[in-house]
Amino acid sequence: IAGITQAPTSQILAAGRRMTLRCTQDMRHNAMYWYRQDLGLGLRLIHYSNTAGTTGKGEVPDGYSVSRANTDDFPLTLASAVPSQTSVYFCASSDQGAGEQFFGPGTRLTVL
Amino acid sequence: SQKIEQNSEALNIQEGKTATLTCNYTNYSPAYLQWYRQDPGRGPVFLLLIRENEKEKRKERLKVTFDTTLKQSLFHITASQPADSATYLCALGGAGNNRKLIWGLGTSLAVNP
Numbered sequence: 001i002a003g004i005t006q007a008p009t010s011q012i013l014a015a016g017r018r019m020t021l022r023c024t025q026d027m028r029h030n031a032m033y034w035y036r037q038d039l040g041l042g043l044r045l046i047h048y049s050n051t052a053g054t055t056g057k058g059e060v061p062d063g064y065s066v067s068r069a070n071t072d073d074f075p076l077t078l079a080s081a082v083p084s085q086t087s088v089y090f091c092a093s094s095d096q097g098a099g100e101q102f103f104g105p106g107t108r109l110t111v112l
Numbered sequence: 113s114q115k116i117e118q119n120s121e122a123l124n125i126q127e128g129k130t131a132t133l134t135c136n137y138t139n140y141s142p143a144y145l146q147w148y149r150q151d152p153g154r155g156p157v158f159l160l161l162i163r164e165n166e167k168e169k170r171k172e173r174l175k176v177t178f179d180t181t182l183k184q185s186l187f188h189i190t191a192s193q194p195a196d197s198a199t200y201l202c203a204l205g206g207a208g209n210n211r212k213l214i215w216g217l218g219t220s221l222a223v224n225p
Binding site: 031033040041042043044045048050058090092094099100101102103104105106 | 146153154155156157158161201211212213215216217218
């Protein structure tokens with residue numbers, strides 16, 4: 001692995017189903033982030049984690065949960081998907097201070 | 113509330129010309145500003161970071177300026193190439209241990225051969 005990987009690449013999901021988007025980084029970065037990107041709204045932060053064992057809410061956290069059991073993994077869970085959660089989801093990581101954020105390739109999620 | 117504005121209209125320029133993209137912000141005092149490039153269907157890729165005490169930063173054909181009085185950053189691509197066509201995002205970062213970024217919507221750049 002080099003950088004950040006996300007899985008799945010894309011998914012079509014029925015409303016009400018539970019879904020976990022996976023994110024793994026191999027750069028040993030402390031901080032990780034989940035964004036959603038929607039046309040006209042740009043990148044919006046869902047949840048973040050400054051270090052393993054801690055998480056925080058971003059701009060649009062409702063309907064989503066995260067965990068950070070170790071440095072490398074930062075899964076995002078939709079407990080009961082709704083159509084408004086149709087979006088492209090990006091995971092990112094960064095190192096100390098004002099570090100650049102490295103992004104994964106994204107997951108395109110459609111909730112029907 | 114904090115607000116970032118980038119050129120909302122797509123920018124079309126001729127190959128070889130200099131592209132200039134603007135990022136304006138209000139109600140915020142960022143410690144630094146970053147510029148990213150995003151290609152369709154891909155995640156953003158970091159280009160440059162400029163801190164509040166820096167006026168200008170260069171990297172190859174790229175130049176970024178940061179005017180904290182005007183609350184504005186300009187992003188220049190000199191000798192532009194069709195491969196520079198993409199969406200460019202600016203993002204503001206705070207001081208201390210807060211590594212969260214506030215993102216602009218991006219400006220689409222098309223460089224015509």
